[in-house]
Amino acid sequence: MKVYLVLILFYGLIQAKTESPSILILNEYDSKVIGASISNYFPSKNFVNSEDTSPFLGSLDSLVNPASGRMSLIRKLGSDFDVDYILFHQIESDNNRFLLEGQMFNTRSGGLIKRRIVDVTSYYKGKINELKLWVGDVFREVDKDWVNQRKSILYNEPSEIIQDKTPEGAMARSLLLPGWGQFYSDAYNSGVAISSLESILLTSVLVSYLSYNKSVKNFKNYSKLYEESSEQVEFDEYRSLSNSEWEKHKQYNSALIYTSIASGSLWLANGIHAYIVGPRPKKDIIQKWKAKVPSAN
């Protein structure tokens, strides 16, 4: 007798394990969803379809307790359709975006056991793909292809993005021509400031260099005339001129050195600055739109 009882118990458990739960599907779409038959993608599930979605159209969030606000309705539907679960889907489209809300109820308790609101940019077969992802998530049967299809609307990984503009490119440009890297990086103010300052310094360097060369030439010329002069009046004058040009050449030499150092330093600093402000992939991408809650119809 005991052996029979144990066999009956095991049979009952095996039957309970292999029997697929029945699910009532209720869909409320504002437009046609191509290939929207979920049952095609989950053949092992026992789906039951119904057209009457009107009891679910009221906003769940308006209820005092959203999780248990529709208990009696759910239990009644579960009894009427003889199903274990109820899945309610609502899709609203808005220009190039759509909003999907999925709700899953247990007909035995009547409570809400899972809910998802997705507000995404429209993509190819996006609505049915989001439905598949939602239902797949409910039954833990998410296909990788569905996930990959959704990635088409997501940003690439920063490391995978091939950048047209790089900090190294900005630095190289700035080292070649001060300010170029800043303009390349769209840092126009610093580009104008650096290129202007560097132009002034380089002009100063050039003026100092030319003045230095002129003074050296005059100094050598007057020195030669001085040494060739035997008359007091002449060599006195040439000595004075030569000394004057010698002092000038020293001053221009100092000016040349200091302006060169300043110009060179700014040139290098400009290269480093260009690298710092250079274009980089954005890692702090923020969704700038607000998630929309399905309106109560």
Next chain:
Amino acid sequence: MRLTPIFLIAVFFSNCTVYDNNLDNPNDNEANEELGVFPPSVVFFPKEQTKTISDTVSVGAYAVFSDTSIVPFSGAHLNIKYDNSLLEIDSIAPGWIGPGSITDSNKTTPLFTYVEDQGILDIYAYYLSISDISIDSLTHIAEIWFKPKSVGSSIISYDTSECQLIKFDETIIPINGTREASIIIQ
């Protein structure tokens, strides 16, 4: 490309030399004093020259005084040594004709004579102005033309123990310095 600024700086630094201001003219007392040759001094001008064997070498003999320490003089005896194996005297003339010169603007005929003997030249010159009795500035005493005899280098110098500058009253003015001249014959 990234070394452009360093390259530019290197170019500028390599081009920018601070030259020494070594002005040297034997007739300029300032330059002489920097070399330790103090006035009154007797010098040659130019201090050095390079000529070919076919050229004539011209050297001026000058008495240099200081602008702040004026010593009037009326006559000079210069004892000049030169390498007679390399040079021979071609001709000798009194100094430049003009104000402050020994010939006083050609208004006066100076007493000017010389003796040459085996590489030693003695010049005697006296100032014979009709208005002044002495001169006190840079004075061109004589111009000497040499004729090169062979290739080489020679120094022309004064023997200060024999040289004299004298005042109108024949008192001797001590000579404090001399400068020699270098002649290279190529």
